[in-house]
Amino acid sequence: xxxxxxxxxxxxxxxxxxxxxxDEASAAGLRAHYGPLAPRRSGRLAVxxxxxxxxxxxxxxxxxxxxxxWDDLTRPARAVLSFLPLLLAQGLAxxxxxxxxxxxxxxxxxxxxxxxxxxxxISLVAQTYNISGDLPAxxxxxxxxxxxxxxxLDAVVPGLFYLWxxxxxxxxxxxxxxxxxxxxxxxxxxxxxxxxLLRAGRYQPRPVVLLWAGCISVAVAxxxxxxxxxxxxxxxxxxGLFALMFLAGEFWFGEGEGFWVRPLRHIGAGGVLxxxxxxxxxxxxxxxxxxxxxxxxxxxxxxxxxxDAVLGGLAPLAxxxxxxxxxxxxxxLGLVMGLAPVTAVLGYALASGTHAGMxxxxxxxxxLAAGLWLLATGLRISSRSQTNIGLLAVSALIAARxxxxxxxxxxxxxxxxxxxxxxxxTNLILIRRKGAAHV
Amino acid sequence: xxxxxxxxxxxxxxxLAQLAVPGWMIVRREITLREGELFKFSTAPVDPADAFRGxxxxxxxxxxxxxxxxxxxxxxxxxAYAVLAADANGFAKVIRLDPTLPSDAPAIPVRVLxxxxxxxxxxxxxxxxxxxxxxxxxxxxxxxxxxxxxRDNRDCHVTVRVxxxxxxxxxxxxxxxxxxxxxxxTGKSY
Numbered sequence: 001x002x003x004x005x006x007x008x009x010x011x012x013x014x015x016x017x018x019x020x021x022x023d024e025a026s027a028a029g030l031r032a033h034y035g036p037l038a039p040r041r042s043g044r045l046a047v048x049x050x051x052x053x054x055x056x057x058x059x060x061x062x063x064x065x066x067x068x069x070w071d072d073l074t075r076p077a078r079a080v081l082s083f084l085p086l087l088l089a090q091g092l093a094x095x096x097x098x099x100x101x102x103x104x105x106x107x108x109x110x111x112x113x114x115x116x117x118x119x120x121x122i123s124l125v126a127q128t129y130n131i132s133g134d135l136p137a138x139x140x141x142x143x144x145x146x147x148x149x150x151x152x153l154d155a156v157v158p159g160l161f162y163l164w165x166x167x168x169x170x171x172x173x174x175x176x177x178x179x180x181x182x183x184x185x186x187x188x189x190x191x192x193x194x195x196x197l198l199r200a201g202r203y204q205p206r207p208v209v210l211l212w213a214g215c216i217s218v219a220v221a222x223x224x225x226x227x228x229x230x231x232x233x234x235x236x237x238x239x240g241l242f243a244l245m246f247l248a249g250e251f252w253f254g255e256g257e258g259f260w261v262r263p264l265r266h267i268g269a270g271g272v273l274x275x276x277x278x279x280x281x282x283x284x285x286x287x288x289x290x291x292x293x294x295x296x297x298x299x300x301x302x303x304x305x306x307x308d309a310v311l312g313g314l315a316p317l318a319x320x321x322x323x324x325x326x327x328x329x330x331x332x333l334g335l336v337m338g339l340a341p342v343t344a345v346l347g348y349a350l351a352s353g354t355h356a357g358m359x360x361x362x363x364x365x366x367x368l369a370a371g372l373w374l375l376a377t378g379l380r381i382s383s384r385s386q387t388n389i390g391l392l393a394v395s396a397l398i399a400a401r402x403x404x405x406x407x408x409x410x411x412x413x414x415x416x417x418x419x420x421x422x423x424x425x426t427n428l429i430l431i432r433r434k435g436a437a438h439v
Numbered sequence: 440x441x442x443x444x445x446x447x448x449x450x451x452x453x454x455l456a457q458l459a460v461p462g463w464m465i466v467r468r469e470i471t472l473r474e475g476e477l478f479k480f481s482t483a484p485v486d487p488a489d490a491f492r493g494x495x496x497x498x499x500x501x502x503x504x505x506x507x508x509x510x511x512x513x514x515x516x517x518x519a520y521a522v523l524a525a526d527a528n529g530f531a532k533v534i535r536l537d538p539t540l541p542s543d544a545p546a547i548p549v550r551v552l553x554x555x556x557x558x559x560x561x562x563x564x565x566x567x568x569x570x571x572x573x574x575x576x577x578x579x580x581x582x583x584x585x586x587x588x589x590r591d592n593r594d595c596h597v598t599v600r601v602x603x604x605x606x607x608x609x610x611x612x613x614x615x616x617x618x619x620x621x622x623x624x625t626g627k628s629y
Contacts, residue, residue, distance in 0.1 A: 090454045125461040129468040130608040148453040
């Protein structure tokens with residue numbers, strides 16, 4: 001039961017006993033059944049957040065002071081000063097580990113400061129010796145030196161910094177035509193910690209925050225770690241990845257209450273719908289498929305295609321396997337989202353046979369079906385968010401197709417008014433229905 | 440999760456690694472500055488700023504394209520070592536590009552951007568493009584550098600120490616004076 005409700009109940013008990021609604025024994029029985037009140041978490045969370053913020057601000061301040069590049073100091077003096085933020089943060093980390101190992105605020109705050117200090121020290125030395133920026137090498141060194149903090153101080157914030165750094169690294173390597181598949185090894189470095197956290201309580205704030213960041217990072221890296229040998233592979237890959245995220249969220253995080261505790265489900269669903277909308281246009285389908293392969297790009301190093309094969313092949317396949325189990329578990333929403341990779345594979349096959357228009361048409365049908373289904377079931381279970389998402393999907397589709405055609409402004413205007421009215425009316429109905437249910 | 444002594448030991452190891460990286464960067468540069476051979480490079484003009492590392496003067500070393508034996512055969516975007524020699528005025532010139540660090544002559548690691556098969560010229564990027572200064576002096580220094588390094592008015596150069604495949608930018612000269620002295624002499628007290 002929700003701790004807030006238990007707190008409310010315990011507040012009511014003395015009054016109920018006084019008015020004779022309950023006797024002492026029943027009140028004591030209720031207290032024994034629900035157990036003692038958990039300590040209030042909101043206070044602890046505030047301390048945690050302000051602890052991290054304070055540490056990050058102080059860390060940034062020290063770094064900026066040193067970045068001033070004091071000309072009056074000799075070169076060796078500046079070099080020694082570069083170690084200052086690092087030594088300070090390390091000293092604090094030792095103190096926390098020895099004296100305050102139980103304090104989440106101290107552990108998170110100090111490890112955040114230390115992670116920043118590592119990057120700062122390297123940057124300051126680079127500044128003292130006029131070393132030019134090799135950003136990918138810097139990011140890689142920084143993240144690898146910072147990763148152990150996650151485990152040693154049992155802290156999530158350095159994990160978030162680490163995810164940012166390796167994602168940024170992947171993008172920079174990709175921009176310079178490098179091979180960024182090492183990202184998956186770097187990501188694996190964080191997996192054991194995430195697994196321990198998730199096992200201890202998958203709806204707790206710390207694993208949830210890490211999972212949000214992880215999902216976003218993976219969504220970015222999936223595209224940047226593949227070679228561009230098979231044009232349009234991203235279509236199948238992302239359809240598979242987002243469907244996989246959604247289905248995994250439905251399977252293993254199904255009991256979470258509220259939007260924030262279910263990142264897999266929401267990033268997955270959002271990804272599927274946005275991707276499906278993009279794929280209703282013809283431009284993504286032009287010049288994709290086997291006929292346009294650029295094998296020459298990797299002819300001398302075919303092993304570079306490994307992430308393409310694994311991601312482009314396994315992500316949709318895994319999603320389809322999960323889809324099959326969804327079928328057995330009778331989870332219709334999973335079925336709608338899970339069909340995205342199947343549709344993508346079909347569309348890709350059609351577009352490879354140079355039927356770009358048909359592939360786009362396939363996604364017109366998919367998005368229309370998914371939108372209408374979300375709308376209809378949303379209305380049935382009186383879920384305003386689901387109804388609106390369904391309505392948004394259908395409206396976006398209609399609006400996009402109308403912009404493709406050369407209709408005059410009068411018709412387009414009338415269409416938008418009709419869509420607006422549809423939004424207002426459905427929401428009014430749902431609000432009324434909810435109101436009636438409460439009376 | 441684990442026992443405290445083990446965690447403290449782990450933190451000690453991680454801390455040492457964190458100190459070792461900037462430490463090793465310093466040691467390598469100090470050795471290069473002390474024992475390295477001195478080369479002068481003329482410079483060409485350009486700009487921007489890097490918020491993360493305070494302010495610096497953005498430099499472009501010359502030559503940025505070189506004619507070397509077998510130049511046209513270099514593939515794009517490859518690392519190479521530019522083997523150096525000094526001309527009559529002490530300025531650096533590239534005598535050849537090697538795929539690995541040569542043992543017989545001073546060399547700086549560069550990136551081959553692309554090679555022109557028609558002229559046989561190889562376009563390279565030097566790893567030295569920043570000269571850091573105190574926050575308030577850097578813009579003035581850059582203005583001075585830019586006014587002195589236009590095509591018709593070039594009297595800017597940098598000194599670079601080269602040792603064992605490492606290169607460290609030692610100083611930036613304008614009108615034959617180190618940049619810090621030049622800024623003081625011209626009365627630009629920032």
